[in-house]
Amino acid sequence: MALCALGDAATRQGEFYEAVCFALQERLPIIFVVEDNGYGISTPTSRLLPFRLGVFGDDFVIRLDARDVCEVLKRGGEAIAKARSGGGPTVLWCEMDRLSSHTSSDDHRTYRPIEEIEALATGDPIPRLVERLMANGDLTAGAWTAMQEEIRSGVEEAYRVVEKEPCPEPKTVLEHVFGPPVPHAPPPFRPDDLLATSQDGRGLTMVAAINRAFQAALESFPSMLMFGEDIEDPKGGVFGLTAGLSRRFPGRVVNSPLAEGTIVGLGVGLAAAGFRPVFELQFIDFVGPGFNQLANQMTTLRWRSKGDWTCPLVLYAPYGAYLPAGGMWHSQSNDGLWAHTPGLRVAIPSTPEDAAGLFWAAFQGEDPSLVLIPKHLCRVRMPVQQFGVVPFGRAAVRRAGDDVTLVCWGNGRELGEKAAERMANEGVSVEVLDLRTLVPCDWAAVERSLQKTGRLVVVHEDNRTCGFGQAVIAEMASRPECFDLLLSPPQLVARPDAHIPFCPNLEYSLLPDVERVLSAIRVTME
DSSP states (O other), X not given: OEEEEEESGGGGSHHHHHHHHHHHHHTOOEEEEEEEOSEETTEEOTTTOTTTTTOSOSXXXXXXXXXXXXXXXXXXXXXXXXXXXXXXXXXXXEEOOOOSOSSTTOOGGGTSOHHHHHHGGGGOHHHHHHHHHHHTTSOOHHHHHHHHHHHHHHHHHHHHHHHHSOOXXXXXXXXXXXXXXXXXXXXXXXHHHHHTTSSSSSOBOHHHHHHHHHHHHHHHOTTEEEEETTOXXXXXXXXXXXXXXXXXXXXXXXXXXXXXXXXXXXXXXHHHTTOEEEEEOSOGGGGGGGHHHIIIIITTHHHHTTTSSOOOOEEEEEEOSOSTTOGGGTOOOOHHHHHTSTXXXXXXXXXXXXXXXXXXXXXXXXXXXXXXXXXXXXXXXXXXXOOOOOOTTOOEEEEOOSSEEEEEOTTHHHHHHHHHHHHHTTTOOEEEEEOSEEESOOHHHHHHHHHHHOOEEEEXXXXXXXXXXXXXXXXXXXXXXXXXXXXXXXXXXXXXXXXXXXXXXXXXXXXXOHHHHHHHHHHHHO
């Protein structure tokens, strides 16, 4: 059973409605305790509260006077019994008083009528309880006085102890953002397993490799659960990433509502409780409603608990453009945004081998991971040699070279390889370095390549300002040992700061292409 306590103002948050709806849908044993004190800091909530607006029915909402401790005990006990018997969730609407200002920096005398403030003492539940106990002969005046003195002394002693506590060492502030590395078992599948079932044996798609990795993980890790929009059969996800899995693993591969806050929030809870959630966001563009859970819950749990709690949640989503007519709501990448979120490991594969290998590492990790799958490359057949674990933070040299280092990831890998082939005809040797993961980033691999070439070009499809490509250039330019290697100014090939349009020719006019990459390489050679 679970208990969730919140204030009355928070009932207007969308995630509250998502949580209540999902609890009712699944008949979850949860009690929502809504502390209705009539204010959201200084804003009266009487006209805003969904219970007063008639949004919810009476079948799962219990209204009670929380100034009466016995009433809270009685109605709370009923809710607990209901939850434990499988009766589903209850919302306890607890009407009460806020006896003081919102915080020590707030003065409620500036926005509450003085008559209201003076009347608050009559609603204090402690004097009310004391009066009842004394009337029943269960408490004497002397015992109550002694009890108050004991509490007062205890509080003062606690303050004295805390005042003497030393401040934390500044060096510890960076601890527990991520946990220590964990060993990875190799994946129990081979390319031959998939090639035998492919149409012509000419290679594998990223979709096939990911699907096989999911299947093997569900077989290998009993605590793994999958959840997302349309992931059940017969649909199997809009890109077919989970095709066939809900038939093989009923109850473990489950459709979610159209509610990203629910998807990410449920994943956080399950991960904290010891499960291995691998949850799908249908497109990374849709993460907005779940961003609060991602940035404020999923990625902070280890750090704010000093490692006592972990969140091994794997989120994955198709991402990126180069698939015409997706428009601004189906073509985003936002690499810089995800890399900017502390506590989140970010992977962007560009081959079937890397997709399977990165997922296999993420499945066994102890920190939250976001795996972004380039839609443009999803169904491109590529040769596959061997599946293995691809550790986060290890880049891959796709093509060796001596003159220019071209750093890329995701869809940029294809552009980089094509540009390198073209430049070879001009006598320029380009080394193509695929980062594979942005967090952690293999800075050492970039530096090693620069030691050979002395020239740097970075390609990313995210918009230019604050994209991860700018971070790569800034990192290399700010390190004296790397800056001294540069023979020319680094170049960034990125999308201008504009949204992806629907019209294909407009989309391609914005996105990095081979010609832009070639121009950047030539600039570094001047």
